[in-house]
Amino acid sequence: MTATSTPSPKQIDSSCRLPLFTLFSGAAVWLVMSCVFGIAASMTFHKPDIFAECTVGTYGRAYPAWSHLLVYGFAIPSGLGVGLWLLARLGRVEVAKPFVISIGAKLWHAGVLVGLVGIMNGQTSGYEWFELPRYAAVILLLAFMLMAIWAFVTYSRRNEESLYPSQWFTLASLFWFPWIFSTTILLLQFFPVRGVVQSSVAWWFAGNLLNVWLTLSGLAATFYLLPKLTNRPLQSHYLALFVFWTVLIFGTWTGIPMHSPLPAWMSTLSSAAAVMMIVPMLALASVVFLTTIGAKTACGGGLLCFSKFGVLSFNLATLAAAIAACPAIARITDFTWFNHGHTTLRLYGFFAMTMFAAIYYILPKVSGVEICPRRIKGHFWVAMPGALLLAVPMIIGGIKQGLKLADMSAPFLDSTKVAMLGFRIGTLGEVLIAIGALIFLANVLLSIISHYRVIAKSAIADATAKQPTEVRL
Amino acid sequence: MKSSSTIFLAAFIALSASWAAFVLVPQIQLGRADQAKTVPAEDKYPVARAGLAAQGAEVYRSLGCVYCHSQQVGQQGVKVEVVLFDAGTNTSTTLAAIAKVNPEINKPETITGLPKEIARVADIAASDALVKAVTAVGGKVEVNVIPTGSDISRGWGKRRTVAQDYIYDSVVQPGTRRAGPDLANVGSRLADPNWQLNHLYAPKSVLKDSVMPSYRFLFEKRKIGKVASAEALKLTGDSAPAAGFEIVPTDKARQLVAYLLSLRSDAPLFESPVTPPPAPAPSTNTVAAK
Structure with a gap:
């Protein structure tokens, strides 16, 4: 080239x-x-x-x-x-x-x-x-x-x-994963470190995977899609750069839970970092606000909806993690479903939704076959409530569970009982997400199949069309 | 940002900083930790698991118990009890000495019916003054350090867990969720292997409101031969097998129970004291062999 x-x-x-x-x-x-x-x-x-x-x-x-x-x-x-x-x-x-x-x-x-x-x-x-x-x-x-x-x-x-911001994010994600993954394989599985150092490595990995890798990879797509979908330039590259730096600097320190048998300085650092993640969150919110405000594109369950909902979920999940990092609140929320709730929101609400938007944007270009907009809308309107129904009841259930756990007079089983309702609603969310996933699978596979069908059709047409001309000659 | 080297440099600096702090420094600080001595008995702690209990740790990991059970006890603080054993020969001076430190307990009955708790203070420094005052006039007191917090009042442990408790575990599973109770001290809390087996087979048979799934696949249901197996579970009610059948734990079930019974992290350590010290742990293999 x-x-x-x-x-x-x-x-x-x-x-x-x-x-x-x-x-x-x-x-x-x-x-x-x-x-x-x-x-x-x-x-x-x-x-x-x-x-x-x-x-x-x-x-x-x-x-x-x-x-x-x-x-x-x-x-x-x-x-x-x-x-x-x-x-x-x-x-x-x-x-x-x-x-x-x-x-x-x-x-x-x-x-x-x-x-x-x-x-x-x-x-x-x-x-x-x-x-x-x-x-x-x-x-x-x-x-x-x-x-x-x-x-x-x-x-x-x-x-x-x-370079465009999406390239920074993608490149950093390509660099990030092999480092954290190889460190973890070596120190947990090939030459296991002793005692709680294992937990430290595992939590460091999980924090970097969920709070940095997913963020880098997801925001690379968001920063590309938002301007394209709204026909407006990214507002602005400097803010995007600021998001990039702060995610790298703060995100990598998250991961160690407040309550752990590790030395206290470690969880203190992690909590501070989780609170500082509010900085990239606010910067991201302003990028998205400034870029999409005044855009003529209606949302209506299309790609822009996926992408915006992704950003909203990222902000909510980051905010919840920051709140739960305060010691007085961590005393309630640690060991409950609260943290799992906002992690689920990050995974399904932010990352998956952003990826759906990106894949629905990219796939027609690559396959040459449009995806029926109705199927994309259908996906959005089951996946979005699904993500919320899974994550929000778990967050609320987690708080209730934590209050019972902290209450010394309440029997332990009370804490599991109060969280149960959240789970049962969560199952509904999980089912909706599954339906969404089936629609997504159908959309992806149909695109790929129709791509090859178009190729096959044109090949057949070529073959049948050529013969008579040759005969005439 | 114009050049790719800036991006990689940024990523490298950010990641290597957290790597150094959360991987390298803990390894230097804790990676070579060895047995410590308990206080005041000076026993070596912890002792590595052996035999069935060590195999059971693998069963625990492979069944994903960690997703619902933590193995770490938290602690919010300590309370310090001062117990008077002997008021000395001149009780009125002793009482005066106590009253000087803590005027609220200036009553003659304080020093009758010994041994008796005479004061509860927030920290060891506060108790020292009282100890000094009483011993100076010939009395005898003891100081009990009792950790406090919701985990401890639930009976999940006598003290918080510390890094020392885990040095011989691999995989270390402190856990992050409590859909079920903490198991850091389940071996001293629920030390009956038969209870544990019944609980694994049919949780509701021993705990009515339990939400734990049943682990029937760890047991074998078989026809009773000429003689009923001595190992068969003693079950009643809904969970009991049909007549002529018995439920026998598989090796995996016995390993898992041996592991659960080996879970005790209540040895009093210098960094995490408990006085008076709890009873010493029985050998895990003798329990498991039952």
Whole structure:
């Protein structure tokens, strides 16, 4: 690729096709699967003995399967796919070695499957957000490196010198994941550190994965989509840069819970960082406000809705995490479902919704086939209430649970009883999200299938059209 | 931001800072921790799990118990009790000495019916003055340090858990959620292996309102042979098997119970004192063999 021959957007899109089809279709399948495990896990709160004879459905295996598939199956591949397309489009360059990247994507999905089988067989690592056994973790690391290297090569061959904020976020995310993931594999699974140092490493990883990686990858898409969808320039690059810096500086310190057997200075640092995350949150809110205000585009359940709801959820989740980091409140909310509630909001409300917007934006360009807007709207109107119904009752239930836990006179079982209603509503949310995930899977697969059908049709048409002319000649 | 090197430098600096603080420094501070001595008995603590209990830790991990059960006890503070054992030969001077530190307990009956708690103060420094005053006039007092907090008043532990408690665990699972109660001291709280087995098989049979799932897959239902198994669970009511059948724990169930019974983190340590010290732990293997 020389600087003189800048490829057209169409050429760039078609160079992305193979890796993106692999990444997005696999992500959609894993999202549906994760919802199945999520519903299985939440059934335990309706009928505790439902999986008494079944090791696969037991809560302690269905729950890690849910989080494993959601984060490693859906979130990371979709984030990578969107990031790859952004690097190619913004750099005005075709993707380097798309075939190798798609091999990496297949390897990644294989690793996720291996990890799932391991968790089902009871070989889970035992660390939250890092459930996969070490043989699966190594596969994922290799697959990520394979994709990230060629994504970086694509970036470095770019024809457009000036950088757009989405590129900073994507590049940092490509750098971030291998570091945190390899550190964690080495120090937890190959050369396990002693005692609570393990917890420290695991929490550091989880904080960086959920609060930094997902944020970087999600905001890369948000900062690209909002101006495109509203036909207005990003307001402004400086604010976006500020968001970038503050997410990196503060986000990486979050993760250590207030109550832990670790030395107190660690949780104090983490809490301070969680509170400071309000700074990028406010900056992000102003970027979004200034960019979208006065836009003529109606929302109506389209891509802009997905993207805006993503930002709103990010802000709510960050705010909830910041509030829960205050010692007086952490005394109530730690060990309850509160923290799980806002993490779920971050995953489903912010990251997944942002990815849906990005994938619905990118996929028609790559496949050449439009997605029916009604199906996109349908997805939004089940996924949005689903995310809220799952997260909000859990947040409220968590507060109630925490108040009972802190009340020394209340018996312990009271604390589980008050949270139960939240779970039962949460199951409804989980079901809505699952329906949304099925629509998403259908949208992705239909795009891919119709792409190949169009190719096949035109090939047949070519073949049949040529013959008579040849005869006439 | 114009060049890519700035982006990587920014990411590198930010991440390496948190890496140093949350990975490197804990490793330096705690990574080589070894057995400590308990106070005042000077026993070595902790002792590594062996046999069934060590295998049970793997069962605990593989069943994902950590998603509902924490293994860490929090503590909000301590209360310090001063117990008077001997008022000395001249009781009126003793009483005067006590009254000087704490005028509220200036009553003659304070020093009758010993041993007796004579004061409850907020910290050890405050108790020192009282101890000094009483010992100076020939009396004998003891100071009990009792950790306080909601976890402790629930009976989940005698003191907060500290890093020392976990040095021989791998995987360390302090947990972040309490859908079920904390298990840091379940071995001293619920030390009956039969209760534990029944609870795993049918939680509601021993705790009416329990929301814990049943782990029937850890047990084997089989026809009673010529002689009923000595290991069979003694179940009544809904959870009892049909006539002619018995429920026998599998190896995994016995390992898990041995592990649960080995969970005790109440040894009094210098950094986390408990006085008077709790009774010493029984050997986990003798319990598990039952």
